[in-house]
Amino acid sequence: MTRSDDESRRVYATQGLIDLLLERAAAADPARENVVLDATPAGEFDADLGVDPATPVLTHFYLPAGRAVSDVFGVDLGTPAGRGRARFLTHPQGPAELTRRDDLAGVVLLAVPPWGTETLTAFDRQGRRLPLTVLDAEPPVESLPE
Template identity: 50%
Template sequence: MAHITRGLATALLEFAEEAEPEPFSAGLGTTPAGEFEVALDCPPETPVFTHFYHPDAGGSVSAVFGMDFSTPAGRTHGRFVSHPQGELKVELTDDLHATMFVAVPPWGFDELAVFGRRGDRQPLDLIEAEPPMETL
């Protein structure tokens, strides 16, 4: 089962809708369930998807060097991709991760699904909690 905050899922669906008819893709980061201020209905070490790395951040540096410097190495535990004209499944053209969130129009929670690395659909748990504040 994959856990994602409702706030993050909402934001990703909004970005996908704004990007239409182009696809939208972003790396996703997690926070352990035990770090939330409220108790979640899962073990404390359970990763909860709480934030994303916007694909346009660091675009000019990436264009010069041909590498993505905007996403910290090893910090993305999943990926969100939208398929504006596709199906609710992992496509061969997707930038694959161990956990893949896929969305299709009309961009609601019913059109959001999560898949494993092999494309097998997994249960999705929308967490009704705000992630802890991060400091720099």
């Protein structure tokens, strides 16, 4: 794989999001976590992140709406349509690889114990490892329209 191929497959996420996801994983242990993630284009950050402005940076997640809601309506109402093309999954007992039982997305962040960045890995939907860069940056503040 050439350097440009490696860079084009790189996954970016904010430190704040990663910290929060790992805290959720530790709190849920021994249960698994399965959370939909969403991104903000790098160009929308106040600071220059040093990447192309169109590069997606994982910045936030959607709380699961609950099994009862999806069972009744047949869809996850906790995720806005067209959003959430990434997931955060945990394997409290391992393995540190995607399995056939996992919900897949274009990008999957997978964590195993001990819950830290050193045991967090990014994958594509085919289970290939992707390079992950954690950025110490705050996403833009969002507000609801009045």
